[in-house]
Amino acid sequence: MRRLLAAALFVAALVVGWRFAGENSTPVTVRYLIGEWVEVSLWVVLLGAFAGGMAFAGMVGLYHVAKLKLVARRYRKSASHLEAEVQRLRNHPLAVDEPEAESMARAASTRRPVMGRGA
Secondary structure, X not given: OHHHHHHHHHHHHHHHHHHHHHHOOOEEEEEEOOEEEEEEEHHXXXXXXXXXXXXXXXXXXXXXXXXXXXXXXXXXXXXXXXXXXXXXXXXXXXXXXXXXXXXXXXXXXXXXXXXXXXX
């Protein structure tokens, strides 16, 4: 059923394209910045303009998709770092042994105060 529908759509597109080309076969001259095309069928010019617009829109879309993928990558990386930190904190012991607590207190008392930028 899908193949039949796809074939019908393809034939319909061919018929519409054939009629479009037949009704717009008038020769035209296209002038642009660096030159001109002389005696080109109108349907060729319209098809070229449509294809150029689609290509431009596709490139703009690709730019936005690439930018969003980079942002998503940055957020995934940040989330993985945060998850690793949470895991590290979960594995960190809650209570400190007595000898370890005394050595930490001694280290804190012997530490020099940090001077600010202005001092």
